[in-house]
Amino acid sequence: MNLSYSDLNSAAAHYGSPFYVIDRARFECNFDELTAAFGSRYRPFVLAYSYKTNYVPYLCRLVRDRGGWAEVVSRMEYDLALKVGCDPCRIIFNGPVKRREDLELALAGGSVVNLDSQAEFEAVLRYAAAHPTQTVKVGLRVNIALSDEAGRSHIQNRLKVGRFGFDPAAIAAAARTLQGEKNIRIAALHGHTSTSDSSVWCFQTITETLVHLAERLFPTSVEAINVGGGMFGIIEPEHRWCEAPSFSEYAETVCGVLNRSEWVRQSRPALVIEPGVAMVANAMSFVTRVVSVKQVRDKTFVTVDGSALNSKPTFHAINPPFEILSGSGASGSEQTFDVVGSTCMEKDILLREVSAPLPSAGDFIRLNRVGAYTLVLTPPFIHPAPAVLAQEGDRVICVRRRQTLDDLFSCYTFDFDAV
Secondary structure, three states: OOOOHHHHHHHHHHHOOOEEEEEHHHHHHHHHHHHHHHHOOOOOEEEEEEHHHOOOHHHHHHHHHOOOEEEEOOHHHHHHHHHOOOOHHHEEEOOOOOOHHHHHHHHHHOOEEEEOOHHHHHHHHHHHHHOOOOOEEEEEEEOOOOEOOOOOEOEHHHOOOOOOOEOHHHHHHHHHHHOOOOOEEEEEEEOOOOEOOOOHHHHHHHHHHHHHHHHHHOOOOOOEEEEEOOOOOOOOHHHOOOOOOOHHHHHHHHHHHHHOOHHHHHHOOEEEEOOOHHHHHHHEEEEEEEEEEEEEOOEEEEEEOOOHHHHOOOOOOOOOOEEEEOOOOOOOOEEEEEEEOOOOOOOOEEEEEEEEEOOOOOOEEEEOOOOOOHHHHOOOOOOOOOEEEEEEOOEEEEEEOOOOHHHHHOOOOOOHHHO
């Protein structure tokens, strides 16, 4: 994504600053590389893009056009998948809360619905009883223990027990319940588990657990082994803050488990992955303009018109890769400074203690690898949501305009006398 200062200045004049830039070529390359890594080692294979990670319709449509599926976790995301033209049979509906009407819509459309709780299981029993001529295929999300031999948990935040999915013992009970249900089939087992390290060991454990359960409890009905998402994307060595396996290493591990199973060789279930970060993290950057530079005692602050809410809304401490594009072309000696945002919060820090030539007011700072969870977690706090642009070769198009006051407040009541 080689855009000059002149390019960014022109974009800011047309669409406002700050703004995001999608690298279409990088996004499509991530899709192709993931598909090649897994699909060359195991077939059938399905890549279902995680909408919650970044649901810009432009990206969702690119996935659809390349043959990918949609992975959604809410009715809003399900409706979005339909709106961008996804076949309902190519939508995977996950998440811990599915209303009755959401379940019925998805089941009627032939979507893959992975149940998360006993309440959802009972709702499917009622749906199947009301539709006796329909074969109702559902999946079960499995709660997988990810504690290593030393007893250390690899679940997100080192939690001892995760909250999603069925305990394996409960899945056995579900299997016994379904023995008397003629029109319900457990067609998928889903093992997405948010991990602390995204290691290949975690994905090996997830895959082994799912294969073992399928072979033991549902040997004739399971059509898909879904290991979920949470894999690292491509991270350049100079920007790595931890060990980051390659797509090939993930694929070799997961597909190796499948290919060693006699049940898998005979049944040939589809392998499903649900990448989000691996697809989009490095395919988007955030561009923000320098407003001022000031010294407070021995600290230098570079204030920009964007916010950490736009680039890392969880306020984590990792500095993303960045570049400074100067209007003057001047490049002074390196200094140490913080890049701070446009809100009224002290913690609004986009970059901490970076060493680089000190920028000037009017320069641009471009933060890379900000495609995952930034757009979807950014609240309408103080400033409207910025525009999203997409770079397609030599041209740049707008795929989301800058939010306006009317956009933000269209659901509010202003005629208070009528309330």
